Amino acid sequence: APQIRKMLSSGVCTSTVQLPGKVAVVTGANTGIGKETAKELAQRGARVYLACRDVQKGELVAREIQTMTGNEQVLVRKLDLSDTKSIRAFANDFLAEEKHLHILINNAGVMMCPYSKTADGFEMHMGVNHLGHFLLTHLLLEKLKESAPSRIVNVSSLAHHLGRIHFHNLQGEKFYNSSLAYCHSKLANILFTKELARRLKGSGVTAYSVHPGTVQSELVRHSSFMRWMWRLFSFFIKTPQQGAQTSLYCALTEGLEILSGKHFSDCHLAWVSAQARNETVARRLWDVSCDLLGLPMD
Ligand SMILES: NC(=O)C1=CN([C@@H]2O[C@H](COP(=O)(O)OP(=O)(O)OC[C@H]3O[C@@H](n4cnc5c(N)ncnc54)[C@H](OP(=O)(O)O)[C@@H]3O)[C@@H](O)[C@H]2O)C=CC1
Numbered sequence: 001a002p003q004i005r006k007m008l009s010s011g012v013c014t015s016t017v018q019l020p021g022k023v024a025v026v027t028g029a030n031t032g033i034g035k036e037t038a039k040e041l042a043q044r045g046a047r048v049y050l051a052c053r054d055v056q057k058g059e060l061v062a063r064e065i066q067t068m069t070g071n072e073q074v075l076v077r078k079l080d081l082s083d084t085k086s087i088r089a090f091a092n093d094f095l096a097e098e099k100h101l102h103i104l105i106n107n108a109g110v111m112m113c114p115y116s117k118t119a120d121g122f123e124m125h126m127g128v129n130h131l132g133h134f135l136l137t138h139l140l141l142e143k144l145k146e147s148a149p150s151r152i153v154n155v156s157s158l159a160h161h162l163g164r165i166h167f168h169n170l171q172g173e174k175f176y177n178s179s180l181a182y183c184h185s186k187l188a189n190i191l192f193t194k195e196l197a198r199r200l201k202g203s204g205v206t207a208y209s210v211h212p213g214t215v216q217s218e219l220v221r222h223s224s225f226m227r228w229m230w231r232l233f234s235f236f237i238k239t240p241q242q243g244a245q246t247s248l249y250c251a252l253t254e255g256l257e258i259l260s261g262k263h264f265s266d267c268h269l270a271w272v273s274a275q276a277r278n279e280t281v282a283r284r285l286w287d288v289s290c291d292l293l294g295l296p297m298d
Protein backbone atom coordinates (compact mmCIF):
# COMPACT_ATOMS: atom_id res chain seq x y z
CA ALA A 1 0.00 0.00 0.00
CA PRO A 2 2.74 2.57 0.78
CA GLN A 3 4.23 1.83 -2.67
CA ILE A 4 0.88 2.43 -4.40
CA ARG A 5 0.41 5.58 -2.35
CA LYS A 6 3.86 6.83 -3.35
CA MET A 7 3.13 6.08 -7.00
CA LEU A 8 -0.24 7.90 -6.92
CA SER A 9 1.19 10.93 -5.08
CA SER A 10 4.31 11.53 -7.13
CA GLY A 11 5.24 14.74 -8.87
CA VAL A 12 6.77 17.67 -7.05
CA CYS A 13 7.38 21.10 -8.51
CA THR A 14 11.06 21.63 -7.75
CA SER A 15 11.35 25.01 -9.45
CA THR A 16 13.03 27.64 -7.28
CA VAL A 17 11.64 30.53 -9.34
CA GLN A 18 10.60 33.51 -7.20
CA LEU A 19 7.81 35.86 -8.27
CA PRO A 20 8.35 39.39 -6.91
CA GLY A 21 6.58 41.90 -9.15
CA LYS A 22 4.59 39.16 -10.88
CA VAL A 23 0.78 39.04 -10.95
CA ALA A 24 -1.27 35.85 -10.88
CA VAL A 25 -4.97 35.02 -11.04
CA VAL A 26 -6.25 31.68 -9.69
CA THR A 27 -9.90 30.76 -10.22
CA GLY A 28 -11.64 28.72 -7.52
CA ALA A 29 -8.89 29.63 -5.07
CA ASN A 30 -10.97 29.49 -1.88
CA THR A 31 -10.52 25.75 -1.38
CA GLY A 32 -8.86 22.56 -2.60
CA ILE A 33 -6.18 22.61 -5.29
CA GLY A 34 -6.76 26.28 -6.15
CA LYS A 35 -6.15 27.42 -2.58
CA GLU A 36 -2.85 25.53 -2.37
CA THR A 37 -1.77 26.82 -5.78
CA ALA A 38 -2.51 30.40 -4.73
CA LYS A 39 -0.68 29.89 -1.42
CA GLU A 40 2.51 28.74 -3.16
CA LEU A 41 2.40 31.62 -5.68
CA ALA A 42 2.00 34.04 -2.76
CA GLN A 43 4.83 32.31 -0.90
CA ARG A 44 7.06 33.08 -3.89
CA GLY A 45 6.17 36.77 -3.74
CA ALA A 46 3.54 37.20 -6.48
CA ARG A 47 0.52 39.45 -6.14
CA VAL A 48 -2.23 36.84 -6.24
CA TYR A 49 -5.88 37.40 -7.10
CA LEU A 50 -8.22 34.78 -5.64
CA ALA A 51 -11.08 34.73 -8.15
CA CYS A 52 -13.96 33.23 -6.17
CA ARG A 53 -17.72 33.04 -6.47
CA ASP A 54 -18.06 33.32 -2.69
CA VAL A 55 -16.14 36.44 -1.64
CA GLN A 56 -16.57 35.75 2.08
CA LYS A 57 -14.95 32.32 1.77
CA GLY A 58 -12.24 33.94 -0.35
CA GLU A 59 -11.51 36.62 2.24
CA LEU A 60 -11.02 34.02 4.98
CA VAL A 61 -8.54 32.15 2.79
CA ALA A 62 -6.77 35.37 1.77
CA ARG A 63 -6.21 36.22 5.47
CA GLU A 64 -4.93 32.68 6.07
CA ILE A 65 -2.49 32.88 3.13
CA GLN A 66 -1.32 36.36 4.16
CA THR A 67 -0.60 35.13 7.69
CA MET A 68 1.17 31.97 6.52
CA THR A 69 3.29 33.59 3.80
CA GLY A 70 3.74 37.13 5.11
CA ASN A 71 2.61 38.35 1.67
CA GLU A 72 -0.03 41.07 2.01
CA GLN A 73 -0.66 41.11 -1.75
CA VAL A 74 -3.34 38.42 -1.72
CA LEU A 75 -6.56 39.91 -3.04
CA VAL A 76 -10.07 38.53 -3.43
CA ARG A 77 -12.32 39.36 -6.36
CA LYS A 78 -15.79 38.07 -7.20
CA LEU A 79 -15.94 35.67 -10.15
CA ASP A 80 -18.89 33.42 -10.87
CA LEU A 81 -18.01 31.33 -13.90
CA SER A 82 -21.64 30.29 -14.31
CA ASP A 83 -22.58 33.84 -15.33
CA THR A 84 -20.90 35.66 -18.23
CA LYS A 85 -21.91 39.03 -16.70
CA SER A 86 -19.86 38.18 -13.62
CA ILE A 87 -16.91 37.05 -15.79
CA ARG A 88 -17.02 40.30 -17.78
CA ALA A 89 -17.29 42.38 -14.59
CA PHE A 90 -14.31 40.54 -13.07
CA ALA A 91 -12.22 41.07 -16.22
CA ASN A 92 -13.18 44.75 -16.60
CA ASP A 93 -12.25 45.52 -12.98
CA PHE A 94 -9.03 43.53 -13.22
CA LEU A 95 -7.97 45.24 -16.46
CA ALA A 96 -8.68 48.66 -14.94
CA GLU A 97 -6.80 47.81 -11.75
CA GLU A 98 -3.71 45.91 -12.96
CA LYS A 99 -0.97 46.74 -15.44
CA HIS A 100 0.16 43.12 -15.80
CA LEU A 101 -0.92 39.50 -15.71
CA HIS A 102 1.84 36.89 -15.80
CA ILE A 103 0.08 33.72 -14.62
CA LEU A 104 -3.54 32.70 -15.17
CA ILE A 105 -4.58 29.44 -13.51
CA ASN A 106 -7.99 28.30 -14.76
CA ASN A 107 -8.58 25.94 -11.85
CA ALA A 108 -12.22 26.22 -10.73
CA GLY A 109 -14.48 23.33 -11.55
CA VAL A 110 -17.68 21.45 -10.82
CA MET A 111 -18.18 17.69 -11.07
CA MET A 112 -21.26 15.47 -11.34
CA CYS A 113 -23.86 18.10 -10.63
CA PRO A 114 -27.47 17.29 -11.46
CA TYR A 115 -28.62 18.69 -14.81
CA SER A 116 -28.68 22.44 -14.49
CA LYS A 117 -27.90 25.49 -16.56
CA THR A 118 -25.76 28.57 -16.11
CA ALA A 119 -27.25 32.08 -16.15
CA ASP A 120 -26.66 32.08 -19.93
CA GLY A 121 -28.33 28.72 -20.52
CA PHE A 122 -25.22 26.55 -20.89
CA GLU A 123 -25.09 23.07 -19.33
CA MET A 124 -23.34 23.58 -15.97
CA HIS A 125 -20.17 21.48 -16.54
CA MET A 126 -19.56 22.79 -20.05
CA GLY A 127 -20.60 26.30 -18.93
CA VAL A 128 -18.36 26.61 -15.86
CA ASN A 129 -15.44 24.30 -16.62
CA HIS A 130 -14.99 25.15 -20.30
CA LEU A 131 -17.00 28.15 -21.55
CA GLY A 132 -16.50 30.23 -18.39
CA HIS A 133 -12.73 29.83 -18.53
CA PHE A 134 -12.74 30.25 -22.33
CA LEU A 135 -14.41 33.67 -21.96
CA LEU A 136 -12.23 34.70 -19.01
CA THR A 137 -9.05 33.83 -20.93
CA HIS A 138 -10.24 35.76 -24.00
CA LEU A 139 -10.93 38.85 -21.94
CA LEU A 140 -7.52 38.72 -20.24
CA LEU A 141 -5.50 37.70 -23.29
CA GLU A 142 -4.26 41.17 -24.33
CA LYS A 143 -3.00 41.75 -20.79
CA LEU A 144 -1.21 38.39 -20.85
CA LYS A 145 0.39 39.31 -24.20
CA GLU A 146 1.50 42.71 -22.89
CA SER A 147 3.02 40.95 -19.85
CA ALA A 148 4.86 38.24 -21.81
CA PRO A 149 6.49 35.94 -20.98
CA SER A 150 3.29 34.78 -19.37
CA ARG A 151 1.49 31.49 -18.89
CA ILE A 152 -1.98 29.97 -18.80
CA VAL A 153 -2.64 26.72 -16.94
CA ASN A 154 -5.94 24.93 -17.54
CA VAL A 155 -6.78 22.34 -14.89
CA SER A 156 -8.26 19.36 -16.73
CA SER A 157 -8.40 15.70 -15.66
CA LEU A 158 -7.55 12.14 -16.53
CA ALA A 159 -11.34 11.85 -16.76
CA HIS A 160 -11.09 13.50 -20.21
CA HIS A 161 -10.34 9.99 -21.57
CA LEU A 162 -14.05 9.18 -21.16
CA GLY A 163 -15.14 12.48 -22.71
CA ARG A 164 -16.42 13.20 -26.22
CA ILE A 165 -17.32 16.51 -27.82
CA HIS A 166 -20.83 15.92 -29.16
CA PHE A 167 -21.38 19.10 -31.16
CA HIS A 168 -25.06 18.19 -31.63
CA ASN A 169 -25.54 17.87 -27.86
CA LEU A 170 -23.05 20.29 -26.33
CA GLN A 171 -25.60 21.50 -23.77
CA GLY A 172 -26.73 17.98 -22.81
CA GLU A 173 -30.28 18.61 -23.96
CA LYS A 174 -30.67 15.40 -25.99
CA PHE A 175 -29.04 13.13 -23.39
CA TYR A 176 -27.32 13.81 -20.11
CA ASN A 177 -25.18 11.88 -17.67
CA SER A 178 -23.59 13.90 -14.89
CA SER A 179 -20.31 11.90 -14.82
CA LEU A 180 -19.90 12.02 -18.59
CA ALA A 181 -20.80 15.72 -18.67
CA TYR A 182 -17.79 16.32 -16.40
CA CYS A 183 -15.56 14.20 -18.66
CA HIS A 184 -16.70 16.09 -21.78
CA SER A 185 -15.91 19.43 -20.13
CA LYS A 186 -12.43 18.21 -19.11
CA LEU A 187 -11.78 17.08 -22.69
CA ALA A 188 -12.84 20.58 -23.78
CA ASN A 189 -10.18 22.02 -21.42
CA ILE A 190 -7.46 20.07 -23.25
CA LEU A 191 -8.74 20.94 -26.73
CA PHE A 192 -8.96 24.61 -25.72
CA THR A 193 -5.36 24.52 -24.44
CA LYS A 194 -4.12 22.92 -27.65
CA GLU A 195 -5.84 25.43 -29.94
CA LEU A 196 -4.93 28.36 -27.68
CA ALA A 197 -1.24 27.38 -27.77
CA ARG A 198 -1.37 27.11 -31.57
CA ARG A 199 -2.89 30.57 -31.90
CA LEU A 200 -0.47 32.10 -29.37
CA LYS A 201 2.70 30.83 -31.04
CA GLY A 202 5.33 33.59 -31.05
CA SER A 203 3.36 35.83 -28.65
CA GLY A 204 5.34 34.93 -25.54
CA VAL A 205 2.18 33.54 -23.92
CA THR A 206 2.16 29.77 -23.44
CA ALA A 207 -0.61 27.40 -22.31
CA TYR A 208 -0.64 24.01 -20.61
CA SER A 209 -3.32 21.60 -19.43
CA VAL A 210 -2.88 19.44 -16.35
CA HIS A 211 -4.31 16.46 -14.53
CA PRO A 212 -3.70 17.18 -10.83
CA GLY A 213 -4.07 13.56 -9.70
CA THR A 214 -6.84 12.15 -7.54
CA VAL A 215 -7.09 14.74 -4.81
CA GLN A 216 -8.91 15.11 -1.49
CA SER A 217 -11.16 18.12 -2.07
CA GLU A 218 -14.75 19.32 -2.22
CA LEU A 219 -15.04 18.31 -5.89
CA VAL A 220 -16.96 15.16 -4.93
CA ARG A 221 -19.64 17.18 -3.11
CA HIS A 222 -22.41 16.23 -5.58
CA SER A 223 -21.92 12.46 -5.39
CA SER A 224 -22.36 10.42 -2.22
CA PHE A 225 -20.73 7.44 -3.99
CA MET A 226 -17.61 9.47 -4.80
CA ARG A 227 -17.52 10.92 -1.27
CA TRP A 228 -17.65 7.38 0.06
CA MET A 229 -14.88 6.26 -2.37
CA TRP A 230 -12.71 9.21 -1.41
CA ARG A 231 -13.15 8.34 2.30
CA LEU A 232 -12.51 4.64 1.77
CA PHE A 233 -9.38 5.23 -0.30
CA SER A 234 -8.23 8.38 1.50
CA PHE A 235 -4.83 6.78 2.13
CA PHE A 236 -4.20 6.70 -1.64
CA ILE A 237 -5.51 10.14 -2.48
CA LYS A 238 -3.32 13.22 -2.85
CA THR A 239 -3.59 16.13 -0.47
CA PRO A 240 -4.61 19.43 -2.15
CA GLN A 241 -1.01 20.56 -1.68
CA GLN A 242 0.21 17.55 -3.65
CA GLY A 243 -2.58 18.17 -6.17
CA ALA A 244 -1.30 21.70 -6.78
CA GLN A 245 2.18 20.54 -7.84
CA THR A 246 1.53 20.02 -11.55
CA SER A 247 -0.25 23.37 -11.95
CA LEU A 248 2.73 25.02 -10.21
CA TYR A 249 5.18 23.05 -12.35
CA CYS A 250 3.53 24.35 -15.53
CA ALA A 251 3.28 27.91 -14.20
CA LEU A 252 6.86 28.13 -12.94
CA THR A 253 9.29 25.72 -14.60
CA GLU A 254 11.90 27.47 -16.71
CA GLY A 255 12.26 26.34 -20.31
CA LEU A 256 8.78 24.82 -20.57
CA GLU A 257 7.78 27.20 -23.39
CA ILE A 258 8.58 24.67 -26.14
CA LEU A 259 5.95 22.36 -24.63
CA SER A 260 3.14 24.90 -24.93
CA GLY A 261 -0.18 23.17 -25.67
CA LYS A 262 0.85 19.92 -24.00
CA HIS A 263 -0.82 18.01 -21.17
CA PHE A 264 0.91 17.26 -17.86
CA SER A 265 0.36 14.93 -14.92
CA ASP A 266 2.60 14.36 -11.88
CA CYS A 267 4.88 17.12 -13.24
CA HIS A 268 5.56 15.14 -16.43
CA LEU A 269 4.21 15.16 -19.96
CA ALA A 270 1.11 12.96 -20.08
CA TRP A 271 -0.70 11.02 -22.76
CA VAL A 272 -4.11 12.27 -23.90
CA SER A 273 -7.00 10.56 -25.66
CA ALA A 274 -7.35 10.41 -29.46
CA GLN A 275 -10.05 13.10 -29.56
CA ALA A 276 -7.93 15.35 -27.34
CA ARG A 277 -5.25 15.20 -30.07
CA ASN A 278 -7.66 16.00 -32.89
CA GLU A 279 -6.86 19.42 -34.37
CA THR A 280 -10.10 19.60 -36.36
CA VAL A 281 -12.19 19.07 -33.24
CA ALA A 282 -10.05 21.63 -31.36
CA ARG A 283 -10.61 24.27 -34.07
CA ARG A 284 -14.33 23.53 -34.32
CA LEU A 285 -14.76 23.69 -30.54
CA TRP A 286 -12.99 27.06 -30.58
CA ASP A 287 -15.38 28.43 -33.23
CA VAL A 288 -18.48 27.00 -31.52
CA SER A 289 -17.35 28.42 -28.15
CA CYS A 290 -16.83 31.89 -29.71
CA ASP A 291 -20.26 31.64 -31.31
CA LEU A 292 -21.97 30.66 -28.04
CA LEU A 293 -20.23 33.47 -26.15
CA GLY A 294 -20.72 36.13 -28.83
CA LEU A 295 -16.97 36.51 -29.37
CA PRO A 296 -15.48 37.33 -32.76
CA MET A 297 -14.09 34.28 -34.61
CA ASP A 298 -10.66 35.36 -35.74
N1 LIG B 1 -9.99 16.58 -6.86
C1 LIG B 1 -9.64 15.75 -7.84
O1 LIG B 1 -9.43 14.52 -7.64
C2 LIG B 1 -9.47 16.26 -9.22
C3 LIG B 1 -9.69 17.59 -9.56
N2 LIG B 1 -9.54 18.01 -10.84
C4 LIG B 1 -9.78 19.42 -11.20
O2 LIG B 1 -9.12 20.26 -10.30
C5 LIG B 1 -9.79 21.54 -10.26
C6 LIG B 1 -9.92 21.98 -8.82
O3 LIG B 1 -10.79 21.08 -8.17
P1 LIG B 1 -10.71 20.70 -6.63
O4 LIG B 1 -9.84 21.63 -5.89
O5 LIG B 1 -10.47 19.26 -6.55
O6 LIG B 1 -12.26 20.94 -6.26
P2 LIG B 1 -13.00 21.85 -5.15
O7 LIG B 1 -14.43 21.52 -5.30
O8 LIG B 1 -12.35 21.69 -3.83
O9 LIG B 1 -12.71 23.33 -5.68
C7 LIG B 1 -13.35 23.81 -6.81
C8 LIG B 1 -13.31 25.32 -6.80
O10 LIG B 1 -14.04 25.78 -7.95
C9 LIG B 1 -14.94 26.79 -7.50
N3 LIG B 1 -16.11 26.92 -8.37
C10 LIG B 1 -17.08 26.02 -8.62
N4 LIG B 1 -18.02 26.55 -9.40
C11 LIG B 1 -17.65 27.84 -9.64
C12 LIG B 1 -18.21 28.93 -10.33
N5 LIG B 1 -19.40 28.84 -10.94
N6 LIG B 1 -17.54 30.10 -10.37
C13 LIG B 1 -16.37 30.24 -9.74
N7 LIG B 1 -15.79 29.27 -9.04
C14 LIG B 1 -16.42 28.08 -8.98
C15 LIG B 1 -15.34 26.34 -6.10
O11 LIG B 1 -15.93 27.42 -5.39
P3 LIG B 1 -16.94 27.12 -4.14
O12 LIG B 1 -16.06 26.69 -2.99
O13 LIG B 1 -17.61 28.43 -3.92
O14 LIG B 1 -17.87 26.04 -4.57
C16 LIG B 1 -13.98 25.94 -5.58
O15 LIG B 1 -13.27 27.09 -5.19
C17 LIG B 1 -11.11 21.34 -11.00
O16 LIG B 1 -11.02 21.92 -12.27
C18 LIG B 1 -11.25 19.82 -11.11
O17 LIG B 1 -11.97 19.44 -12.24
C19 LIG B 1 -9.14 17.16 -11.83
C20 LIG B 1 -8.90 15.84 -11.55
C21 LIG B 1 -9.06 15.28 -10.24
Ligand SMILES: CC1=C(/C=C/C(C)=C/C=C/C(C)=C/C=O)C(C)(C)CCC1
Pocket residue numbers: 008156157158159214229230233236237
Ligand atom coordinates in the same frame (compact mmCIF):
# COMPACT_ATOMS: atom_id res chain seq x y z
C1 LIG C 1 -9.64 2.64 -8.32
C2 LIG C 1 -8.78 3.33 -7.28
C3 LIG C 1 -8.95 4.65 -6.97
C4 LIG C 1 -9.99 5.42 -7.69
C5 LIG C 1 -9.75 6.45 -8.48
C6 LIG C 1 -10.78 7.23 -9.08
C7 LIG C 1 -12.18 6.73 -9.12
C8 LIG C 1 -10.45 8.41 -9.60
C9 LIG C 1 -11.35 9.38 -10.13
C10 LIG C 1 -10.85 10.55 -10.46
C11 LIG C 1 -11.64 11.67 -10.88
C12 LIG C 1 -13.10 11.62 -10.91
C13 LIG C 1 -11.02 12.76 -11.22
C14 LIG C 1 -11.64 14.01 -11.44
O1 LIG C 1 -11.34 14.68 -12.39
C15 LIG C 1 -8.16 5.34 -5.89
C16 LIG C 1 -9.13 6.13 -5.03
C17 LIG C 1 -7.11 6.28 -6.43
C18 LIG C 1 -7.44 4.34 -4.99
C19 LIG C 1 -6.76 3.26 -5.76
C20 LIG C 1 -7.78 2.48 -6.59
